[in-house]
Amino acid sequence: MPRREELQGKVAIVTGASSGVGWQSAVRLAEQGVRLCVTARRRDALEALRARVEGAGGECLVVPGDVTVGEDVDRVVRTCLERYGRIDLLVNDAAVQTYGYFDQLPWAHIQRTLDVTCMGFLRFAHAVLPHFRKQGSGHVLNIQSMLSEGAAPLLSAYTAAKHATLGWAKTLKLELHGTGIQVSNVLVPSVSSPMFDHAPTQFGLQPVPVPPTYDVDLVARAVVKCARRPGRTVTPAFLQGTLLLWLDRVAPFVGEAVLGRYGPRMQMERASVDRPEGNLFQPVPQGVGAYGSVPATPRWKRFTAVAGLAALAGGVLGGAALGARGLARAVR
Ligand SMILES: NC(=O)c1ccc[n+]([C@@H]2O[C@H](COP(=O)([O-])OP(=O)(O)OC[C@H]3O[C@@H](n4cnc5c(N)ncnc54)[C@H](OP(=O)(O)O)[C@@H]3O)[C@@H](O)[C@H]2O)c1
Structure with missing residues (x-):
């Protein structure tokens, strides 16, 4: 059984905190007494999060930045250290996805999705690990996806990025064995975050998650549990989680048949949207806070x-x- 960590007074950097899982995880961590340094590109959204956290008696430092820009990442880490003098936890959350058939996706979208969703995690960990090594402690907690293990049509670049980050995280865990630095992963199912209001699509139709969709707070609570008991890969959902992973192992042809045939249709609503680039290169104003337009099942x-x-x-x-x-x- 991993050691139980006391969270009161700990310092966490949360990336992708301007909405969805990152926002809600920051709120839940602050409730446990964690002092926050939150980052994403949308300053206004981060300020709204700060107001909420401070209104509830927590501490929250806002440092906007882009996870694809090395200087921004270094600035976030440096500013956090200047304010709090230490970092105990890095919650790697920032990600983008892009809907389209692989061969029809613009190459720039594929590269950008990998740069944000995979390289962003690596960049932040690379910037934080020297401090963790000096401290002899620290925790890299990665927000992964069921698509870190499985696959879904129309999300090839995102799926590649998520598989890569899980492989990287497993290796990192081995390399850090015995150092006092922990690595954890949370395998997130479809959740009711604004991700589907942010994502670009090649189809002109509103993207929706593969059902069932869970409440974002399920993941935020799993993040808090993981912060307390680090070093694990956790699957917070049962149906689109433990059961699906098991089914995929014993009968992979079932998922392949269902998602191959119905997957593209399952991931689009009739409502039309004109969002060819979504939040890939620039943030979009919509979708601040924990919840998006897609409700939980x-x-x-x-x-x-x-x-x-x-x-x-x-x-x-x-x-x-x-x-x-x-x-x-x-x-x-
Ligand atoms: N929603 C789901 O169903 C689902 C399922 C499985 C896994 N996940 C995982 O959950 C995590 C959070 O996603 P979410 O659902 O909460 O989506 P979201 O609401 O769209 O949040 C994504 C966050 O990443 C930030 N971001 C995007 N590009 C960035 C960049 N270049 N630099 C810095 N920050 C950037 C966004 O903020 P700005 O635009 O302000 O920069 C936002 O705060 C991701 O790791 C995702 O893979 C989600």
């Missing part, structure tokens, strides 16, 4: 889906057992 619907899947699996396993018994009798 009601709990009863998720429960019904799990019950349906369990019944299906029971039927398949029962049928297979009966078939095997019949076969065994026939060959006897």
Whole structure:
């Protein structure tokens, strides 16, 4: 069992804090007494977060920056150290995604998605690790995705970036063994963040997550748990989490058939949007705060889906057992 960390008074840098998972994780960490340094490109959104955190009695330093710009990353780390004198936790969250068939995506979109979503994590960790080494402690907590393990159509560049960051994080964990520096990952399912209001799309239709969609706060609470018990890779959801990972291992053809056939349609709404570049190169004004326009799937619907899947699996396993018994009798 990993050691339990006391969070009161700890210092955390949270990237991508102007909305969604980053915003809500910052709010939840501050509730535990963590002193924050929050960053993203939208200063106004970060100031709104600061007002909220300080209004609740917390501490929050705002340092806007772009995770693709090395000087910005160094400035965030330096300013945090100047204010608090230490850094205990880096929550790597900032990411972008871009919807389109791989061969139809502009090359610049593919590169930018990888630069923000993968290289942004690496840049921040690279800037923070020398301080962690000096301290002999620290924690790199990466906001990953179910797409760090699996795949979905229309999100090839994002999926590549997420697989890469998980591979990097696993290696980093091995390299830091015995140093007192921890590495954790949270495998995020589809959540009700503004990501789908930010993302560029080649289809002119509003992107939506692969269902079911969970409340952003599920992830923020997992981040707090992970900050307390570092060093793990956690999967906060069951249906689009533990169960899906297991199913993908035992019967990968099921996911391939469903997502191959229905995946593109599942990820688009009829509502039209004109967002060919979204928030890739410049931030967009919409989507500040934890929640976006896509609501979370009601709990009863998720429960019904799990019950349906369990019944299906029971039927398949029962049928297979009966078939095997019949076969065994026939060959006897
Ligand atoms: N939403 C989901 O269903 C889902 C599913 C799996 C994993 N995740 C993961 O959850 C994390 C957060 O995503 P989210 O859902 O909260 O989306 P989001 O609301 O769009 O948040 C993304 C954050 O990244 C920041 N950002 C984007 N480009 C940046 C850049 N170049 N430099 C600095 N900051 C930048 C954005 O702020 P600015 O625009 O102000 O810079 C924003 O704060 C990501 O790591 C994502 O991969 C989300």
